[in-house]
Amino acid sequence: MAVDASLSVPYIANLENGRGNPTLSALQQLAAALGTRLEIGLRGDDGSPDEPEVPEAVRRLMASPRALAVARQLARRNRTDVSIVTERLQDALIALAAVAAGELDERDLDRLLDLLLLARAGLEKEG
Structure with a gap:
């Protein structure tokens, strides 16, 4: 996983063990390595997407x-x-x-x- 996401093995191990906070970039790289994409959205007070x-x-x-x-x-x-x-x-x-x-x-x-x-x-x- 670390190689596919271009992240270090210790970094991944820390995340797996609940230490550290991944950056948005790291989360995007992990998602891409898993063949998915990261989506983060903001919603208005009524729950509708704020696009x-x-x-x-x-x-x-x-x-x-x-x-x-x-x-x-x-x-x-x-x-x-x-x-x-x-x-x-x-x-x-x-x-x-x-x-x-x-x-x-x-x-x-x-x-x-x-x-x-x-x-x-x-x-x-x-x-």
Whole structure:
């Protein structure tokens, strides 16, 4: 399990023995190693899911072949579930749209994806 989740054996042993508190990242890695995904949700007072509105432009961009291909590539490199990466990419696009104060287009998505791939390549080169 430790190898599949890219976590140390002592870390896993501590969790199994009730010592320590796993990080959200560790829980996601464990879920991916088990072939599942971790879902954490917030609910309103009425018990309904408190989901942010996803702009149509972001939905459209996230459905593009390039976004899906980059999400798969990053998920494979990070040894995590593609749905987690896709959700994070979507969140990044929503944040980018808020900062840009306008509707995003394919060029904005390409820039974000290029930035992520370059950052990942730089981290791999350093490591």
